[in-house]
Amino acid sequence: MKVPDTKGNKINAIIRACRIITRMNQANPDTPKSEALYYQMLSSYYTRLRNAHDEGGFIAAHTVFFPSEILYAMDIVPMHTEMTTWMMALFLGEQAEILSAGAELGLVPEICSPHRGLAGAFALGALPRPDAMLWSNLICDNTAKSGELIMELTKCPGFFLDHPFQRSEAEDKYLVSELEDMIDFLEEKSGQKMDWDKLSEIVQKMDHQMELLREIGELRKAVPSPFPNRGFLQLLTVDYLCPGQPEAIAYLETLRDELAEKVREGKGAVSPERFRLMTLFVPPMYLMGFLEKIGQEYGAVSVVEPLFTRWAEGKLDPSRPLESVARKTAMIPERRSMYGPLSQEVLQDLIDCAEQYKVDGAVYWAFMGCRHTCATVKLFKDLLNEVDVPVMTIDCDIVDPTINSEAEIREKMEQFFEMLEDR
Amino acid sequence: MVIDVTQTTAGQLKTLGRFRQINDTFPRTEQIREHKNQGKKVFGWLCTYVPEEIIHAAGILPVRVTGYSQEMELEDGNAYLYINNCSFSRSCLQMGLRGEYEFLDGMVAGSTCDGARRLFDLWQHYIKTPFYHILTVPRKYTEKAHGLYYQQVVQFKEHLEEFLSQKIADEQLRHSIEVYNQARVLLKQLYELRKADTPPISGAETMEVLNTSFHMPKETFNQWLKELLDELGKSSNRHQGRARLMVVGSVMNNPEFIKSIEAQRGLVVTDELCTSTRYWSDPVVLAEGQSPVKAISRRYLSNFPCARMVPSDERFRRILNLVKEFKVDGVVSQIIRYCVPYAHDLPLLRDRLKDIGVPMLALDVEYGTSGSGQIQTRVQAFLEMLEARKR
Numbered sequence: 001m002k003v004p005d006t007k008g009n010k011i012n013a014i015i016r017a018c019r020i021i022t023r024m025n026q027a028n029p030d031t032p033k034s035e036a037l038y039y040q041m042l043s044s045y046y047t048r049l050r051n052a053h054d055e056g057g058f059i060a061a062h063t064v065f066f067p068s069e070i071l072y073a074m075d076i077v078p079m080h081t082e083m084t085t086w087m088m089a090l091f092l093g094e095q096a097e098i099l100s101a102g103a104e105l106g107l108v109p110e111i112c113s114p115h116r117g118l119a120g121a122f123a124l125g126a127l128p129r130p131d132a133m134l135w136s137n138l139i140c141d142n143t144a145k146s147g148e149l150i151m152e153l154t155k156c157p158g159f160f161l162d163h164p165f166q167r168s169e170a171e172d173k174y175l176v177s178e179l180e181d182m183i184d185f186l187e188e189k190s191g192q193k194m195d196w197d198k199l200s201e202i203v204q205k206m207d208h209q210m211e212l213l214r215e216i217g218e219l220r221k222a223v224p225s226p227f228p229n230r231g232f233l234q235l236l237t238v239d240y241l242c243p244g245q246p247e248a249i250a251y252l253e254t255l256r257d258e259l260a261e262k263v264r265e266g267k268g269a270v271s272p273e274r275f276r277l278m279t280l281f282v283p284p285m286y287l288m289g290f291l292e293k294i295g296q297e298y299g300a301v302s303v304v305e306p307l308f309t310r311w312a313e314g315k316l317d318p319s320r321p322l323e324s325v326a327r328k329t330a331m332i333p334e335r336r337s338m339y340g341p342l343s344q345e346v347l348q349d350l351i352d353c354a355e356q357y358k359v360d361g362a363v364y365w366a367f368m369g370c371r372h373t374c375a376t377v378k379l380f381k382d383l384l385n386e387v388d389v390p391v392m393t394i395d396c397d398i399v400d401p402t403i404n405s406e407a408e409i410r411e412k413m414e415q416f417f418e419m420l421e422d423r
Numbered sequence: 424m425v426i427d428v429t430q431t432t433a434g435q436l437k438t439l440g441r442f443r444q445i446n447d448t449f450p451r452t453e454q455i456r457e458h459k460n461q462g463k464k465v466f467g468w469l470c471t472y473v474p475e476e477i478i479h480a481a482g483i484l485p486v487r488v489t490g491y492s493q494e495m496e497l498e499d500g501n502a503y504l505y506i507n508n509c510s511f512s513r514s515c516l517q518m519g520l521r522g523e524y525e526f527l528d529g530m531v532a533g534s535t536c537d538g539a540r541r542l543f544d545l546w547q548h549y550i551k552t553p554f555y556h557i558l559t560v561p562r563k564y565t566e567k568a569h570g571l572y573y574q575q576v577v578q579f580k581e582h583l584e585e586f587l588s589q590k591i592a593d594e595q596l597r598h599s600i601e602v603y604n605q606a607r608v609l610l611k612q613l614y615e616l617r618k619a620d621t622p623p624i625s626g627a628e629t630m631e632v633l634n635t636s637f638h639m640p641k642e643t644f645n646q647w648l649k650e651l652l653d654e655l656g657k658s659s660n661r662h663q664g665r666a667r668l669m670v671v672g673s674v675m676n677n678p679e680f681i682k683s684i685e686a687q688r689g690l691v692v693t694d695e696l697c698t699s700t701r702y703w704s705d706p707v708v709l710a711e712g713q714s715p716v717k718a719i720s721r722r723y724l725s726n727f728p729c730a731r732m733v734p735s736d737e738r739f740r741r742i743l744n745l746v747k748e749f750k751v752d753g754v755v756s757q758i759i760r761y762c763v764p765y766a767h768d769l770p771l772l773r774d775r776l777k778d779i780g781v782p783m784l785a786l787d788v789e790y791g792t793s794g795s796g797q798i799q800t801r802v803q804a805f806l807e808m809l810e811a812r813k814r
Contacts, residue, residue, distance in 0.1 A: 144764070148735055160563065165560070172568060375545065378503050
């Protein structure tokens with residue numbers, strides 16, 4: 001398997017797109033300041049990635065839910081593989097090209113599209129060649145299996161981080177020992193040493209970042225809810241790309257303050273607010289604009305995403321940085337609900353969310369590439385129906401627009417809103 | 424007597440008929456009924472990373488949970504697990520939901536793949552079985568991973584002891600290791616016979632034997648298999664086909680699929696499936712004075728690996744060895760739709776086989792398929808290509 005020269009990669013195009021959006025936002029005085037900070041954060045992440053090799057930096061590609069705090073502490077440049085594929089889909093609309101390249105490698109359509117896409121993107125040379133590939137089984141078989149093909153395509157060394165399925169003292173220790181082995185691997189390959197003081201600082205900031213995310217979650221309980229539908233993706237991006245980084249903190253603090261002000265003023269993201277929705281799993285990335293629009297039309301707003309934005313309670317301890325990084329992985333919302341046995345606690349939390357956020361209805365985005373979440377569609381529906389919350393399920397693909405048309409999703413959502421109205 | 428692989432020897436081999444009867448009646452077999460009638464317990468297990476010896480040593484009959492033996496409409500499976508989980512897990516769940524496994528006193532799984540873990544989650548929620556346990560199964564083979572898995576097996580044993588209100592003694596574990604190792608040795612002997620240019624048993628017949636191995640008491644299975652091996656040793660029957668094939672990929676326990684390949688005179692001589700070679704290949708090695716639980720846990724984690732394990736090189740190395748040992752002309756990969764671990768490995772395995780000049784036919788299938796229709800056409804074309812290469 002050979003890949004072309006990566007000089008023509010698509011990172012520049014993502015940076016350009018972010019800058020254009022930033023300029024458009026600057027021209028509009030009504031744009032919240034947090035919005036500008038978000039795109040600056042993206043632009044800065046991808047600029048660092050683009051310049052890495054020219055500046056003698058070491059790039060580590062990694063899969064989703066990976067503890068990139070460690071990379072930042074070692075001054076290694078992270079490249080979030082799934083997120084970068086999503087960004088290409090979102091900003092450049094080049095899904096077809098990268099998915100087709102994935103298919104040419106022999107990856108069947110049943111494999112989740114971001115993973116087919118990222119393999120395709122590497123095969124096309126659309127992403128910079130990593131100096132190391134890091135991947136883990138958090139959160140599914142796709143993440144567990146995507147690393148080796150990328151190593152082969154890009155001829156780079158790799159490290160698989162084995163994430164235990166359940167939590168116990170022994171399993172927590174195992175995860176910490178895995179992190180230690182990964183640090184050894186990175187030190188050897190990059191020639192860069194772990195800066196433990198820096199890791200402690202990052203952990204401290206990450207603790208604050210989680211607190212901010214929880215505060216934002218609390219503010220969204222207000223009626224009307226102040227947070228727009230399009231913001232969901234931004235909340236995910238912050239942790240995926242910049243955990244414990246100053247730009248993430250700046251964005252979240254600003255966002256929190258803006259939301260608090262809106263709550264004080266009784267202003268909602270949609271006006272009038274008619275339907276408070278729970279979002280289960282992730283809507284198609286390329287439909288975020290459409291969802292914002294239809295939300296405004298019908299007064300529908302997503303107030304909570306239990307699988308993605310509901311952070312567990314708890315504190316990190318900067319004096320024990322590695323244990324804290326391991327502990328944080330257990331606190332992320334996705335880990336709680338989508339990895340490990342489906343506990344009674346997780347199921348109860350879903351019901352609590354519906355009540356606390358005064359949810360009128362739930363939309364389950366059944367992403368066909370995500371088997372382990374779709375396995376919960378009926379179970380979650382049964383539980384939510386018990387507390388009188390109707391659930392609409394929409395089969396979709398989060399990056400491939402050929403699976404659903406906007407018109408088809410509009411029709412389904414309109415029918416759902418009509419049903420909620422009748423209730 | 425050299426016979427074409429399209430012909431079955433079941434009529435001539437007395438013991439093969441007994442194996443077939445188990446397959447035809449599972450899960451409502453006479454053996455399971457008898458075991459229950461004696462007041463003993465039966466546990467279901469999912470995936471080959473569940474240490475059966477622990478269950479057996481507790482006096483419980485371990486039975487592998489499998490789905491329908493043919494491709495079926497899976498209305499309940501689809502509704503509960505959604506259509507994008509593999510048809511194996513949907514088929515198993517549907518059988519559970521419809522009461523086919525109501526005799527089970529326990530269900531044990533490992534965190535082996537997304538399909539298996541979600542099947543376990545929903546089984547626990549919707550099907551009321553008295554005992555449940557899921558083991559964290561590391562994906563690596565390092566000493567630390569072995570350490571973690573050992574602790575998992577110990578926890579499972581303790582959980583089981585608590586449920587039964589009785590201790591499982593080392594002596595019982597040693598006995599179970601002997602029984603299971605004997606099955607492994609006998610199955611290896613059966614496979615050795617298939618290395619011959621004209622083996623005395625076909626691939627489909629072998630699958631019938633394997634399918635019973637995890638659905639009945641091991642002691643009886645061992646006895647039956649010994650008798651079959653005796654018969655095969657005396658038999659003059661020899662199978663021949665157009666090409667020697669190996670089947671790899673997802674879970675598969677339907678002899679009809681192999682039969683459909685052999686009906687076109689493709690002789691299946693070996694395989695890499697969790698229902699076959701990966702089930703029996705490695706014995707539990709119990710050193711003098713060693714804890715039996717430690718020996719069991721080591722064997723289960725370092726056994727012929729599933730595609731879930733990292734790195735995949737060990738699985739590929741073992742497949743390539745089998746290709747050489749069994750003089751395989753071509754490999755048939757059958758991957759159940761949405762069986763992601765195997766799907767990810769496919770391009771890597773194809774490249775490695777290509778390097779040693781062995782072609783691969785990649786089939787997307789559903790669990791329980793009999794291999795009819797388009798699959799037959801593709802197998803036919805593959806066999807023609809293999810024949811052309813020989814000329």
